[in-house]
Each structure stands twice: as C-alpha cells, then as structure tokens.
Amino acid sequence: MSSNYKSFISTMATLAKMAPSSLQDLSLPKLRIYRWLHPDQFIQEDFHAVFVDEQVIVGSPTDAERIFSNVVKRNSVAVAGVELGDEGKGRIVDNKLGALLDISGVEMAYVIRSQGGNNAGHSVEKGGQKLALHQVPSGVMYDEAVGIMDKGMVIHPEDLRSEIELAEEVVGDTRGKLILSGDAILVTDLERAEEVFNRKVQDKAAGGTGRGISPAYAHFTDRLENKINDLLADNWREVLGKRYDHYVKKFEAEELSLADTAVPDFMASKKKKAEVVRPVGTKEEFLDRLQNTRTWLIERDMVQNTFLIHQEAYEDLSKGVIFEMAQAAGLDLYNGTRPDVTSSNTVLHGIANGTGFWMPHMIDEKIGVFKATYTSSVGARQMPTEIPLDKSVRGPKDLDLNATTDEQFGAFTREFAHEFGTTTGRPRDILWLDIPFLNYNIQMSGVDVLAATHLDVARKDLKIKICTHYTDFEGNFVPYQPGLEHQQRVVPQYVEVDGWDAEDVRQAKSFDDLPENAKKFLAFVQRRTGVPIVIATTGPDRKNYLELSNQ
Ligand code: GDP
Ligand code: MG
Numbered sequence: 001m002s003s004n005y006k007s008f009i010s011t012m013a014t015l016a017k018m019a020p021s022s023l024q025d026l027s028l029p030k031l032r033i034y035r036w037l038h039p040d041q042f043i044q045e046d047f048h049a050v051f052v053d054e055q056v057i058v059g060s061p062t063d064a065e066r067i068f069s070n071v072v073k074r075n076s077v078a079v080a081g082v083e084l085g086d087e088g089k090g091r092i093v094d095n096k097l098g099a100l101l102d103i104s105g106v107e108m109a110y111v112i113r114s115q116g117g118n119n120a121g122h123s124v125e126k127g128g129q130k131l132a133l134h135q136v137p138s139g140v141m142y143d144e145a146v147g148i149m150d151k152g153m154v155i156h157p158e159d160l161r162s163e164i165e166l167a168e169e170v171v172g173d174t175r176g177k178l179i180l181s182g183d184a185i186l187v188t189d190l191e192r193a194e195e196v197f198n199r200k201v202q203d204k205a206a207g208g209t210g211r212g213i214s215p216a217y218a219h220f221t222d223r224l225e226n227k228i229n230d231l232l233a234d235n236w237r238e239v240l241g242k243r244y245d246h247y248v249k250k251f252e253a254e255e256l257s258l259a260d261t262a263v264p265d266f267m268a269s270k271k272k273k274a275e276v277v278r279p280v281g282t283k284e285e286f287l288d289r290l291q292n293t294r295t296w297l298i299e300r301d302m303v304q305n306t307f308l309i310h311q312e313a314y315e316d317l318s319k320g321v322i323f324e325m326a327q328a329a330g331l332d333l334y335n336g337t338r339p340d341v342t343s344s345n346t347v348l349h350g351i352a353n354g355t356g357f358w359m360p361h362m363i364d365e366k367i368g369v370f371k372a373t374y375t376s377s378v379g380a381r382q383m384p385t386e387i388p389l390d391k392s393v394r395g396p397k398d399l400d401l402n403a404t405t406d407e408q409f410g411a412f413t414r415e416f417a418h419e420f421g422t423t424t425g426r427p428r429d430i431l432w433l434d435i436p437f438l439n440y441n442i443q444m445s446g447v448d449v450l451a452a453t454h455l456d457v458a459r460k461d462l463k464i465k466i467c468t469h470y471t472d473f474e475g476n477f478v479p480y481q482p483g484l485e486h487q488q489r490v491v492p493q494y495v496e497v498d499g500w501d502a503e504d505v506r507q508a509k510s511f512d513d514l515p516e517n518a519k520k521f522l523a524f525v526q527r528r529t530g531v532p533i534v535i536a537t538t539g540p541d542r543k544n545y546l547e548l549s550n551q
Pocket of ligand 2: 085086087120121122123
C-alpha cells in the first residue's frame with residue numbers, strides 16, 4: 001500500500017494541476033476524485049488512499065463523502081416541466097432514454113420518478129401503440145430500462161396494480177423492471193375520502209384531483225405511519241384498521257358516512273374512459289382490498305431500499321440514470337402559481353428530497369420542457385396570458401364569424417393538439433407563451449437547457465403572440481413575481497410573430513430543415529430566456545424529435 005500510495009500521490013499532484021478539460025480526455029473511471037484534489041492539501045492533511053475493487057477512494061471518510069456530493073454523474077439526465085404541466089416530458093424522457101442506451105458502454109438505465117403520483121399522466125408510445133402512464137415511469141417501454149418509483153412519490157397500490165396490468169398488455173411482463181421504494185408514501189381510499197370530506201366540510205382542496213395526493217403528503221409531514229413499508233409490516237391491519245376507525249369518527253362528527261363516500265376507481269375509469277367511482281366500503285372491505293394488493297406486491301417482489309441502488313448507479317458508468325419529473329415548475333408547492341399548485345416539489349430539488357441521494361448538481365444534463373407556441377393549463381387558475389375561449393369551443397368549427405384571431409388560435413390549438421383532459425375530457429385553457437413566467441420557472445427549476453415541444457402547433461395564416469413582459473394598468477413595467485395574486489394584477493405585453501405550416505415542421509429532419517418562421521421563433525425565445533434550446537419536437541411520435549448535437 002505505501003509504495004502504491006506514494007505513486008498515487010504524485011499522480012494526483014500532476015493531475016490536479018491540469019485543466020479539467022484535458023482531464024476529460026484521460027477518461028479516468030474516477031475522474032471526480034482527481035479533479036477535486038489540490039496539491040496543497042497533500043501537505044496539510046494526512047490522506048489515506050483506499051483501494052476498493054481497483055477503484056481509488058482518497059481521504060478520510062468525511063472527505064470521501066464530500067467528494068461524493070460534489071461531482072456530476074455522466075450519463076445522467078433530468079427532465080422537468082417549466083410551464084403548467086403536460087408539456088410533453090414523458091416523450092422527452094422516452095427519446096432521451098433511447099439516446100442514453102445508445103451510448104457505448106451504457107448497458108442499462110434507471111428511469112426515476114421522485115415526486116407526485118397518480119395525479120400525473122403522460123403518454124408514451126411503443127410500436128405505434130400509445131400508453132398512458134401515471135405512477136409507472138416511462139422506462140417500461142424499453143427492455144434495458146428499470147423504473148424506480150422512489151420515496152418522494154405517493155403510491156396508491158391498487159391503482160399501481162391496475163396500471164401495471166394495463167401497461168403489460170402493451171409491453172409484456174414487467175417483473176424485475178419496476179422497483180418501488182419501501183419509503184414511498186402510501187395513499188389509500190381513506191385519503192381519497194378525505195379530499196371529499198375537505199371539500200364538503202372545509203371548502204378546501206378545490207382543484208385537487210380527488211386521488212388523495214395532498215392528504216397523503218400532509219400525513220407524511222405529520223409523520224404518520226404511511227409508507228409502503230407500513231403496509232408490508234406485520235401489524236399493517238391493526239395500523240390501517242385504527243386509521244379507518246379514526247376516519248369514521250371524523251366523518252360522523254360531520255354527519256357523513258365514510259363507508260358510503262365515493263372515491264375514484266382507477267381500473268374501472270380506464271376501461272370506461274371516464275371517471276368511475278366506488279364507495280370506500282366497510283372496514284373489512286377496505287382492509288381486504290388492501291390485503292389483496294399487499295399480497296400482490298409481495299409476490300412481485302417489487303419493494304426495495306432504493307438508496308443503495310442510487311449509490312451504485314452513481315458509481316457505475318455502465319448505468320444511465322434519467323429523472324422524470326411530474327407536473328411542472330409552475331405547479332411547485334412552494335413557488336408555483338399558489339394557491340393552485342400541486343403538493344410536491346416539481347423543481348429539480350424535488351429529486352434531492354424524493355430520492356434522498358441526488359442533488360441537482362450531480363446530474364449531467366438538466367432539461368426544462370416547454371410547449372413552444374402556447375401553454376396549456378388545467379384547473380381553476382386564471383393566468384394573465386389566457387386566451388378567452390368558451391369551454392364549449394372544441395375546435396374552429398365552434399367559433400362564430402366574428403371570432404378574434406386569439407380565439408381562432410385557441411380553437412385551432414385545442415383541436416389540433418387534443419387539449420382535453422385525459423380522464424375528464426374537459427377542454428384545457430390555452431395560454432400564450434409567457435416569457436416572464438417561463439424565465440422564473442427556468443431559474444427555480446435549475447434546468448440548464450430547454451426542449452421546445454409542440455412546434456408543429458402552428459398555422460401559416462395565424463399569428464402567434466409571445467408575452468415578453470408585464471405592465472400595470474397604467475403601462476408601467478412590472479417584474480414577474482410568483483403567486484397567482486400577483487399574476488392577476490398584471491397586463492401582459494406581446495409581440496406578434498408569423499406562423500408556419502404544421503406539416504413543414506413535421507417533415508423537418510434537423511433544426512436547419514425547419515421553416516424559417518419556426519427557426520426565428522425559437523431564436524427569439526432562446527434570446528429572451530438566455531437558455532439554449534437544444535431539443536425541438538415536431539409531433540407526438542417518437543420520430544418527431546430534433547436534437548442539436550453537442551459539437
Ligand atoms: P407530460 O405530462 O409532460 O409528460 O405530457 P403529456 O404526455 O401528459 O401531454 C403531452 C401531450 O402532447 C401528449 O398527448 C403527447 O402525445 C403530445 N405531444 C408531445 N409532443 C408533441 C409535439 O411535438 N406535437 C404534438 N402535436 N403533440 C405532442
Ligand atoms: Mg401529463
């Protein structure tokens with residue numbers, strides 16, 4: 001060890017003086033250790049070189065930990081929404097995952113969800129078949145990928161089972177391809193009933209999805225036993241039985257019946273393509289349903305401690321890692337359009353909390369996804385750039401002759417981009433691209449490049465408006481501030497640019513091939529955000545995807 005140690009130290013001293021760029025060329029397996037050391041530190045501290053499986057770890061354990069938390073893992077990608085959701089994150093993850101697996105030396109990849117639950121939804125496609133995923137990460141579409149549903153997620157096990165069974169009809173057996181953290185937060189029909197209760201009694205939770213997400217997160221903050229591991233523990237029936245009793249009392253105090261309270265039934269809803277509800281049922285019925293799913297979970301052997309998996313993935317360059325965020329920065333619990341926000345951290349720091357391992361700076365490529373020509377919004381929030389469009393308008397044919405150009409764009413977009421809720425079928429709000437909002441979301445989410453999706457959503461004869469800044473009602477400049485209250489007091493100011501033909505965009509094989517107006521549009525947004533747009537999508541299919549190379 002001692003002669004090894006000496007030669008190691010001298011190599012270190014040489015390497016530490018080299019520029020990081022020339023270090024890259026050496027392709028050292030443990031580049032981060034070499035980069036961190038500085039020659040002076042050899043004099044000041046007594047370092048230990050530890051050899052583990054031919055890899056070198058230097059320093060005291062604390063130093064080693066510090067090294068660990070300061071370095072980027074190559075082959076790692078995070079994908080987050082920077083608007084109000086449904087930007088197309090799922091398909092970007094799908095495209096990027098394919099690219100990761102194509103890197104030579106990468107043998108498999110983890111697709112990691114670290115927040116949200118059944119309130120998310122995105123579509124990915126395989127062999128022409130579309131699959132809607134909610135709790136399951138998109139990795140199921142690839143043979144070499146393993147999906148992780150991590151500890152920051154809220155999981156309704158019965159829904160998970162239904163979702164996996166539906167996914168398996170398209171992708172085949174997923175055993176061994178899906179890992180659920182034992183520390184993930186458990187949602188049951190009780191939390192779903194609680195949303196109904198809150199709405200009735202406290203006039204709270206308006207805008208919630210009814211899927212129990214926000215009560216489940218609240219119980220986590222309350223430190224109740226509501227982890228997947230609590231369902232797997234021997235005393236689970238006792239713990240959840242007591243919780244049922246507690247809920248009964250809470251409901252009875254308001255003259256409500258827990259057993260009769262209707263909650264969403266995911267499987268039935270999927271089959272009918274409409275929201276179907278079922279009663280929570282008696283305590284025995286409630287517990288028996290859970291018992292069924294518990295047995296299924298145990299049989300599938302899906303529940304694991306994910307911490308060790310992260311540690312190993314961080315170390316091992318043959319493993320790619322991709323983080324798939326749900327919802328979007330505009331819906332972040334702390335800094336989204338409060339109060340109409342979701343219950344988790346949708347920005348990249350959500351990954352740190354929700355995995356207990358990955359800080360954003362450890363991730364190589366951080367992609368913010370936005371809908372290029374417009375933004376869509378679901379729920380009650382009123383954003384300043386919303387195009388006033390009646391809910392009854394499903395497409396241009398529903399407009400009358402004196403419709404404004406804004407209404408024409410909104411109606412075209414609703415129809416062309418299918419902007420209707422997946423389960424409810426309700427039309428979504430269509431908004432003009434809002435640069436102040438986008439910029440704030442980019443900053444808070446911690447992304448460093450952008451993916452512009454839906455570039456095909458344009459028409460040659462329709463101008464596109466972009467909100468460049470806000471003023472007050474007297475025309476004085478007003479800076480962006482988070483929170484709906486502020487948003488409702490601003491007047492958006494726009495520039496108008498020429499549209500282009502959707503089909504021309506869809507045909508493009510590279511950024512250069514794009515119609516001039518689409519190129520100008522992207523250049524404008526890039527200038528106003530100051531963030532490189534490296535990906536553009538030109539249609540919903542996997543092949544409608546353009547990426548600028550790193551050169
Ligand atoms: P996510 O929640 O961000 O993952 O997005 P969703 O999958 O829920 O919603 C995005 C929708 O837009 C899906 O229906 C996609 O098929 C569709 N989509 C994605 N990219 C494009 C695109 O470039 N053009 C068009 N026209 N549709 C797209
Ligand atoms: Mg979605």
